[in-house]
Amino acid sequence: MPSLSELMKKWKNPVEMLRNSRSGIYVYPVVAPEFANWRDEQRAWRESAVLFDQSHHMDELIVEGPQATEFLSHHGINRFDNFGLNRAKHYVPVTPAGHVIGDHIIFREREDKYVLVGRAPTANWLMFAAAWGNWNVRLRHDPRSPSRPEGERVLRVHYRYQIQGPEAWKVIEKMNGGPIPDIPFFHVDWINVGSKRVQALRHGMSGAPGLEIWGPYEDKSYILSTILQAAEDAGVNLVRCGSRAYSTNTLESGWIPSPLPGIYTGEGMLADYRDWLGDDMYEAVGSIGGSFVSDNIEDYYMTPFDLGYGFYIGWNKDDFIGKAALQEMKDKPHRKKVTFEWNRDDVLKVIATAFEDGTPMKWIDFPQPNYASTSADMVLEGDRMVGLSMFNGYSFNERALLSLGVVDPDVEVGDVLTLKWGEPEPTMKTSTERHRQADIRVRVCPAPYARQARESYAPGSWRTKAEKAAG
C-alpha cells in the first residue's frame, strides 16, 4: 500500500489531488435515506422528538492504558484537569503548526480508558502518534461502516442512538422506567433501557435536553425496539431520522463537521505522518469541493480560533502539540464562525437552470448539497474574498438554505455577501455533474442559526460560550 506521501508526488499539489478525488459523495452510510420523509424528520427535532441512529457514520477509537490520559492530553488542545470520570468533552487535536486535524467526542469511561467518536482524521492521527511517540497506550480502532455495503452485513463494536427534541425527555423517562437524575450537560450516567443498563451522555438540541446512548452492537435491535415502544407508551411522535435529513441537523446547531485536516504540509512529525498514512485513507481519498481554489493547501486549514474553539485551550497544561503555535496566534485577529443564509431568489435562479438546455448551474441537491468530504466555497464582498462556506444544507424548519463557515474579523452579522456556488472548471470528482458557477447572495447570521438553539442550546458548550463544560 503506497503512502499519502507517495500519492502526493503524483499530483502538482495536494489541492489538485483532493479536488479530483473519485471517491464520491461523503455519505452517511447504512441508515435508510428516509424513514418518513426528510422534511418531517427535520421538523421532528424542532417540534416533537427525533431518533438519530449514529451507529455507522463515525470512527470509534478506544484508548486505554497507563498513559491514556497523558497521551490524549498531549495530543489535544483541551484541558484535562477538569476531566472527571463520567463526563465527555469535545476533543480537538491540532498539528504542531496549530491547525485543526479534526474533532471527536471523547468519553472518559475509567481512569485509564477513553472512547473517542468522530471522523477518521482524529483517529488516524492518534493511531500514528501513539507509535511515533512510543506511548504506553492500547488502541482499538473501529472504522466507520462502508459507504455502500450493497446488502453485505455491517457490524460495529457499538450501537449509538441519540434522542433529541422538545419531547425527548418524556421518551427517555418512559424508557428508564422513571425519572432520571439530573445529568449535567456533556456528562455521562447509566440509565435503564428496558432490561439493560446503558451509558448515556446528556446532550441537547433545540433548547431541550436529550441523550446519546451506546452499548454493544448486538444489543441494537433490542434497544431500538425498546425506544420505539417507550415513545408509543409516552404518546410522543418520535420520528426516526434517515441519512438524508441527519447530516443537516448541524446547520441548525452550528457545528462544522468537515474542516480539512491540516496535515498536508509541515516537516518532522507531519512528514512522518504522511509517510504513515495509506493512500486508501480519508486524508488521501477525501475530497475538496467548491468554488474556492488555491494552489496552497494551507489556505484551507482552520485554527481552533477560527472555529470558535479557542476557549477550550488548556493554556495551563505544561505542553501539548501545537501549544507554541497557538500561543503565537492567540492575540492576533481571528476569523469567526457564522451561518450564511442563502438568498431565496438567487437559489431559485440556480434551480431554474435545471429546466433549461445547455450546461446548468451546479445542482443544489436537497436537503444536502455537499458534494465533497470538505466543502470550500468562496464568500465575497465585491471582488474580495472575506469568508469560506464549509457545510451546506436546507432546513425545512427555517425554510432556508443555510451554510456554516468562517468570515474575516471585520465581517458583521447582517452583512450581505456573495457566495460563489459551483466549481470554476470540471474536475474528476464523480459527485458533481458538469455545471456553471452562480452567485448567491448570503446574509451573515450567527452560528448556531436557529433562534432556539442560539438562545438555549445548553450551558457549557461553544454554542453559548457561557461556560466551558464541553471544552
Add this chain to the structure above:
Amino acid sequence: MPSLSELMKKWKNPVEMLRNSRSGIYVYPVVAPEFANWRDEQRAWRESAVLFDQSHHMDELIVEGPQATEFLSHHGINRFDNFGLNRAKHYVPVTPAGHVIGDHIIFREREDKYVLVGRAPTANWLMFAAAWGNWNVRLRHDPRSPSRPEGERVLRVHYRYQIQGPEAWKVIEKMNGGPIPDIPFFHVDWINVGSKRVQALRHGMSGAPGLEIWGPYEDKSYILSTILQAAEDAGVNLVRCGSRAYSTNTLESGWIPSPLPGIYTGEGMLADYRDWLGDDMYEAVGSIGGSFVSDNIEDYYMTPFDLGYGFYIGWNKDDFIGKAALQEMKDKPHRKKVTFEWNRDDVLKVIATAFEDGTPMKWIDFPQPNYASTSADMVLEGDRMVGLSMFNGYSFNERALLSLGVVDPDVEVGDVLTLKWGEPEPTMKTSTERHRQADIRVRVCPAPYARQARESYAPGSWRTKAEKAAG
C-alpha cells in the same frame, strides 16, 4: 395474521385504507442511492452506458411443473402459442373483470419452467391462483429485498444486472470475449461473463441494444467485477446507477410500474383472494398518493387497453381469466397512455414555497417525487378530469419533470392540461409533509417521451407497436 378482507373492514373503503398507509416511501432497496451523482447517472444511459443493479427491488417467482404453461397462459392476457424456449414476454394478468393486476417480465427457461420478475401483485396473485384452481405447478417465491435492511445481510436467489446505453454493446462484447450472435429483442441466449456462462435477455434503451443478465446470487461480486473490468478494457464510461436515478429511467422509456392491482372489489375468485392475502402484503400495506380521491377504488383500476397492452391479448386462446370482460371492452373507447411534461414556471412556483413561512406546496423531491406505491394525480381540462398522472420524476436528459399516465380518448398530444399536485387534505402517510395543493400545467406528449426511445426503442414492444414480440 389477519387477511386483507379483515383489514378492509376497519376502513370506510379501501381508498381510505391505502391513502392512509404508514408503510412509507416505496423505495428501490439495498442499492446505494448514488454511485456518482444522479444527474450523471441519468446522463449515462443516454450518452455512454449505465449499469443497473436490479437484484433487489423485484419479486421473483419460478413456476414449474407439468401444467406450468397452461397455468400461466390461463392467468395472463398474453399469447402463449408463440412463446418458444429462450424468449421472454411482458406478462400481464388481469382480474375476471378485466382489470390489470400487475405485470412481470417472464422468461421461459424450459418447456415446463418459467421465471417471472416484477412487483409483488403478480406473484401474489399467481401463488393464490395455483392453490385456488388446484393446478399442478410448483412455485418458488423470492420476495424483494427489505426496504430498510439497516446493515443486515440481504440475499436473493438471483443477481440481476442490466447494461444499457449507446455504448453498452462494446462492454458486452468485451465481457463475452468476442462478438455476440444477434439475439432478437426480448429473446434470451447464453453469453460469457469472464469464466461463467450466463443467461442474457436482449433488451434495449435509448435506441441501442442492451442486455439483462442473471444468475446465482453468490456469483454477484464476480459478475460485477468482470463487468467493470470489461468496461475499463473497452474504454467505455460505464456508470453504475444508484437507486435515486434508477426509478426515473422509465419516464424516458414509457413503462408505468405502478398500476393499482384491481383486486379490492369483485366476488368469487377475487373475494377468496382477499381472504387469502395477508394484512402485511403489498395489497394491504401499499399506498395511494396524489390529488385524485374517489370513494370508489375501481376508479383507480386500469385495463390493458388503458396502458397500451391491448395488442398483447391472445384472443385465440380458448379461455383465460378476464377474457370475457376484455372482449366486452374491446371495441369501446379506451384511455391512452401518455407522458405529461410539467410546466417549468409552475414547478418553480411550487419549489419557491419551500422558502416561505407557512404551509408549503407539496415538495417535489428530485429526481423522484413519488410518495406512494401508486401515484394518482388528477389531470384536468378546466374543471373536468381528463386524465390521471401515475408516475413522476425529473429527467436531467430532458431537463424536465415528466410523468406517465393515461388520458381520455379525446385528449390529443400537444394539449395543455392542469395537473393537481398534492393531496386535498392530510393523510396518515409518513411519506409526505403537510402541504397545500398546486396547479401545474402539463403538456401532453407521447409515451415514451424521449425522442430516441420514441423513434428507435426496439422493434417488437408496445414502445413502437410495430410488432408484438414482447406481447
